[in-house]
Amino acid sequence: MSQIIISNEILEVTINLKGAEVRSVRNKSTSHEYMWHGDPSIWAGVSPTLFPVVGKTSNGEIRFDGKSYQQGNHGFARNSTFNISAESKNSVTLSIITNELGDVYPFNLQFDVIYSLLGKALTTMYKVYNLDNKEAYFSVGAHPAFKCPFDDKHDITDYIIEFENHENNLIQHKITNEAFFTGETSHNSLQHIELNNNSFIEDAIIYSNFNSQYILLKEKVSNKAIKVSLKGFPWLGLWSKVGAKYICIEPWCGHSDSLNFDGNIDQKEAIEKLNANSVWQRDYIIEFNY
DSSP states (O other): OOEEEEEOSSEEEEEETBTTEEEEEEETTTOOBOBOOOOTTTOOOSSOEEOSOOSOOGGGEEEETTEEEEOOTTOSGGGSBOEEEEEETTEEEEEEEGGGGOSOOSSOEEEEEEEEEETTEEEEEEEEEEOSSSOEEEOEEEOOEEESSSSTTOOGGGEEEEEEEEEEEEEEEEEOTTOOEEEEEEEEEEEEEEOOTTTTTTSOEEEEOOOOSEEEEEETTTOOEEEEEOTTOOEEEEEOOTTOSEEEEEEEESOOOBTTOOOBGGGOSSOEEEOTTOEEEEEEEEEEEO
16 A cells, blocks of 8 residues: 545545655545645655755765764655554554664654644644654654645736734745755745745745744635644745746744754754653644635
C-alpha cells in the first residue's frame, strides 16, 4: 500500500505513505480539488513534510559533536516511507524513527504526523519523541500547495493573501538565490498581499514577527478562501513558481541556514530543542471555505 485515504461527510484526503504527504483534498459533494496536482514538469510536490530541517543547510549537511550528516533540501522525511501507527475513517497517524533509517541524524527521534478531519477542516499535528538520553535539535515545517486560481474563470490577480490582522511590524527576511538567509531584513506594515504573476519572481517570501493567528488565500470578489492557522509557528513562507497555478502557504518552526553558518545544529538560531525522553508537538489547521 502506497497511499491511505481519510474522509468525513465533506472532505476526502489522499495521503502518500512516502513523505506522509497529502496529495489530494477533494470536496465530496462537488468533486472540487483544493490542492495543486503535482505536475512534475513544474513542481512534483503537493504538500511535503519538512523534517528534521527546514530549507537549505550549509554544505548540504548538519553537524553535531564533530560528525557530519548529509541533509537534502527540507530534510529526509519527505523521502522516507512512514508506517501507519493508528487509523480510523477520519484520522491517521504516520510515523518514522530516525535510527531505523540508518545513520542519518545525530538524535534518535520518533516523528509522527497525525492527520484528522472535522467538518471542512484538516488538522495536521506533528509530534516528536526524543528517544535519546541527550537533548535533541530539529526543525519542522509544512509546505501545502493550494490550487490557485480556484477555477478556470479567474486568474492570479483575482486573489490576495490576507493576514487576520493588520501587521504593523512584519519582518521580511532576504534570502539568496539558493534560499540561504542573508541576515538582511525589511520591516513591513500590511494586512494583505495582492497576487500577480511576478509575486514570487525573487523566489519565496519569508516573514516573522506576525501577530495574526491565521492567514487566508482569498478570492477578492467572492470571498472564497482557504484559511491556514499560524499559531505556534514563528516563521511563514509564501512561495510559487512564476506562472504556476498554485500558492504555497508554509508555517515553519525553523528556516534555512544563514550564510557562513558552520552547520553545528546545536548553535543554529532557528531550531527546536527537546530534552531527553520528552515530547514536542505543534499543529496547524487548514479550513477549506468554499
